[in-house]
Amino acid sequence: MNTATIRTFTAVHTWTGLASGLALFIAFYAGSLTVFFHELREWDDLHPVHISHQADDQAQQLLDQVFAVHATHPPRFDLNLADGAYHGHRLYWSERQDDGSSVARRYELTNTGQAVDVSGNTGPLAGFIYQLHYNAGLPNSWGLYALGIVCLIYGLALLTGLLIFIPNFMKDLFVIRSRKNLKRFWLDTHNVVGVISLPWHIMFAWSSVLLAIGIFLVAPFQALVFKDNLMEIAADDFGLVQPQRPADEVGAILPVKELTAIAKAQVPEFSISRLRYRHAGDVNGIVEVSGTLNERTTLVSRAVVTLSAVDGNVLAVSDPRLASAGSTMYFGLYELHFASFGGYVTRWAYFFLGLAGAYLFYSGNLLWIESRRKRRQSEQRSDARFLAKLNSGVCMGCMAGVSAAFLVSRLTAGLSARGDFVEAAYYAVFFAGIAWAFLRSVAHGARDLLYICAILTAAIPIVDAMVIDMPLWRSAANQRWELLMVNAVAILGAAMFFAMGSGVSRRARRGEANSVWAEPVRPSSPPTTGLGTQK
Amino acid sequence: MIARSIVAVLLSIPASMILISLFLAATPPITALRAPSMLLVFPLWVVIATASFLVPTARFSALMLSAISLVGYGLIQLLDAVGVGGA
Numbered sequence: 001m002n003t004a005t006i007r008t009f010t011a012v013h014t015w016t017g018l019a020s021g022l023a024l025f026i027a028f029y030a031g032s033l034t035v036f037f038h039e040l041r042e043w044d045d046l047h048p049v050h051i052s053h054q055a056d057d058q059a060q061q062l063l064d065q066v067f068a069v070h071a072t073h074p075p076r077f078d079l080n081l082a083d084g085a086y087h088g089h090r091l092y093w094s095e096r097q098d099d100g101s102s103v104a105r106r107y108e109l110t111n112t113g114q115a116v117d118v119s120g121n122t123g124p125l126a127g128f129i130y131q132l133h134y135n136a137g138l139p140n141s142w143g144l145y146a147l148g149i150v151c152l153i154y155g156l157a158l159l160t161g162l163l164i165f166i167p168n169f170m171k172d173l174f175v176i177r178s179r180k181n182l183k184r185f186w187l188d189t190h191n192v193v194g195v196i197s198l199p200w201h202i203m204f205a206w207s208s209v210l211l212a213i214g215i216f217l218v219a220p221f222q223a224l225v226f227k228d229n230l231m232e233i234a235a236d237d238f239g240l241v242q243p244q245r246p247a248d249e250v251g252a253i254l255p256v257k258e259l260t261a262i263a264k265a266q267v268p269e270f271s272i273s274r275l276r277y278r279h280a281g282d283v284n285g286i287v288e289v290s291g292t293l294n295e296r297t298t299l300v301s302r303a304v305v306t307l308s309a310v311d312g313n314v315l316a317v318s319d320p321r322l323a324s325a326g327s328t329m330y331f332g333l334y335e336l337h338f339a340s341f342g343g344y345v346t347r348w349a350y351f352f353l354g355l356a357g358a359y360l361f362y363s364g365n366l367l368w369i370e371s372r373r374k375r376r377q378s379e380q381r382s383d384a385r386f387l388a389k390l391n392s393g394v395c396m397g398c399m400a401g402v403s404a405a406f407l408v409s410r411l412t413a414g415l416s417a418r419g420d421f422v423e424a425a426y427y428a429v430f431f432a433g434i435a436w437a438f439l440r441s442v443a444h445g446a447r448d449l450l451y452i453c454a455i456l457t458a459a460i461p462i463v464d465a466m467v468i469d470m471p472l473w474r475s476a477a478n479q480r481w482e483l484l485m486v487n488a489v490a491i492l493g494a495a496m497f498f499a500m501g502s503g504v505s506r507r508a509r510r511g512e513a514n515s516v517w518a519e520p521v522r523p524s525s526p527p528t529t530g531l532g533t534q535k
Numbered sequence: 536m537i538a539r540s541i542v543a544v545l546l547s548i549p550a551s552m553i554l555i556s557l558f559l560a561a562t563p564p565i566t567a568l569r570a571p572s573m574l575l576v577f578p579l580w581v582v583i584a585t586a587s588f589l590v591p592t593a594r595f596s597a598l599m600l601s602a603i604s605l606v607g608y609g610l611i612q613l614l615d616a617v618g619v620g621g622a
Contacts, residue, residue, distance in 0.1 A: 005589065008588050008589075009585075009588065011536050012536075012540065012543075012585070012588055015536070015540065152544075152577070152580070153544075155577060155578075155580075155581040156543075156544070156581055156584055156585060158581075159581050159582070159585045160585060160588075163585070205577075206577050206578060209577045210574065210577070217552075217573075217576045217577065218573050218576070220552050221552070221555075221556060221559075221573055224552065224553070224556035224608075224611060225556045225559045225560050225611065233566075233569055233570075234570070236566070237566070237569060237570040238570070324566065324567060324570065325567045325568075325570065325571050326567075326569060326570020326571050326573075326574065327570065329570065329571050329574055330570065330574060333574075
């Protein structure tokens, strides 16, 4: 590859990285936490009583008791059966309000077999962090699509990044040179992280585009080749069933036991985890019985049997072992995206890869700043200072905001507006972080924000110990692993934020003077020239 | 670079869709190929968009990508008219 081509691809890699980096930082940081969605929800829900494992028969008890109180069935509801992650059966649905908002309803069965409304106790944190993962904090109505477009650009950044690295592939692979030349150091670590996690990033870019804006990429094929039968083709290939409209004629729902028995007869080797009812109580009601195969011989392990809720007639069976190539490819990407395989080993790997991905986008912006550093004068370019402040404000503001959301969720447990408080805490800290980064010098702003991240994150286990009387050792003694895990990670995270804040502070005082990261020059100080270090 | 980037990002989208459509229209209607081909739009878009930067000017790049789309679309219509292949 000639120099001009490499220069062109470097320019493309630069603008694509700058255009997508900050949104992707938020998506990856939130995504690395979302890998532990169930654990976060358990931490946030905080059952005062540990629920014992409930037998399958008890699921019917839950349904009967809840719908004895509610006169009509909601148009769609989920019955999640007890499994390894959750010991109790849970019934969920969402109710649309007059103002357009929706309210989640959630019911559980206690150890004594009583259905209880736990809607008010449902923790909003895991859902909010998941939302941050797919909309980067942008408004829900268009945030997902915006992030889909960002992921398109991310794909371009990945390929151009690989192309400019290829000429020095063997020479630079896994090499991290001296920290004295900071640009070289950031470039080497950026390359190492990028190359090690490249296959994972390719999968992520591809699956994210499909999940976020896939419909817009596939819909044109209807006009181009499929002559108006794309939906039928998609239904065939992906084993989907379009639910019929309700007939407004009452149809009694079959018991859970019968529905699961019919589903098991279709796919004998699967563990059922969810029954999703649509138009239940109507003669056209259907139930999607889904679960995972007991023996994993394929990447995709989720099987779905769609039945009539009234007579148990089998409408469709989606068994991953017999699935079409398209279904295997689509759901394979889906499983890879959501780390739905390999248990905790995979999830921890995704957690660290997610953080490494966030570092990749952060360090990419740092590289741009370092490349534009004026080495012979203390006054740096205004665009470099702007990006340094924006990068610190957005990235550190996001991390501090997430920690604040954890704290507020715990402190407002039991309040009906808990979800609103959690969101308000995140956005308040996030925007305050950006404002602080712009009000202060780059070095001071970044240092302060990292220390704020450390304080807020360190407060998570302290608040747990004070508010719910669950210090680390008691969580371990009571086998509350989700509490132990969140708090242990928070302590480690706080220590790392503190170490990074100290590093930024040290660089500001002792590092190269002619940099955006140096202490700002006071008017009384003599002007600095050359590459010497400040004493 | 701005012009070349806009051309690459935008005009590669129809070009990649047309190329996949042409493939589906020209090959026998094998169901196993349909969905995987459609799912390949994104990687193909990335490759075409990146390759378009190898073309020296934005205008020439726009011409090439437009030509791919128009000729491809014409071929799909032609195949449809003569009843060859088809998805």
